[in-house]
Amino acid sequence: MRSRLIIVCASVFLVSACGGARTVPATHGKPVSEAPAKGNAAMQQLRAQAEKGNVEAQFALAQAYDRGREVPIDKVEAVRWYMRAAEQGDAFSQYLLGNNAWNGTGMPKSEQAAVQWWQRAASQGFAPAQSSLGRTLVTGGQGVSPDKMQAYLWLALSAGQGDQEADQQRATLVEQLQPDQLAQAKRLVKEWKPARSRAVLSRSAP
Secondary structure, three states: OHHHHHHHHHHHHHHHHOOOOOEEOOOOOOOEEOHHHHHHHHHHHHHHHHHOOOHHHHHHHHHHHHHOOOOOOOHHHHHHHHHHHHHOOOHHHHHHHHHHHHHOOOOOOOHHHHHHHHHHHHOOOOHHHHHHHHHHHHHOEOOEOOOHHHHHHHHHHHHOOOOHHHHHHHHHHHOOOOHHHHHHHHHHHHHOOOOOOOOOOOOOOO
């Protein structure tokens, strides 16, 4: 419980510190920020928990490097920590790794790897990953074969969680499917169940 509180407090500080640091008078005529010292302490606590395998800390540390919260932006380091969290089943990290692989940010560009990461997140019910996966499977990509029935499945599942854009794309895709294909795709949606993950987090989707 105490370690979880440390992670939450450290994460909150890293977010708030980006908005501006308080200053105190300096002895040499220039204001000195208090944030770096506190930020360093928060980062040390966060890193310690991340190194121990805490998924929430790993994700928070990845976000710190991804967005430059109290540390210089380092996309490669961000990917490293997203990877650690993703391998423990964190769907948000899996989704972001898919985005990074698709764009070649902090890791080699690979549409095939992107689809694989989105697949892992989508299988847990993560709507943004379902949408990205569905849109990609409509036409396919480099190393990715198109699969319109699977595309329908993921777009429909994302739409079922309130994604209006995915719902529009699903409706467009209906016109491209044969009646038997559409019936099978709808059956896939009806029978689908989310995979269970070891990581149980309270973070919401973006």
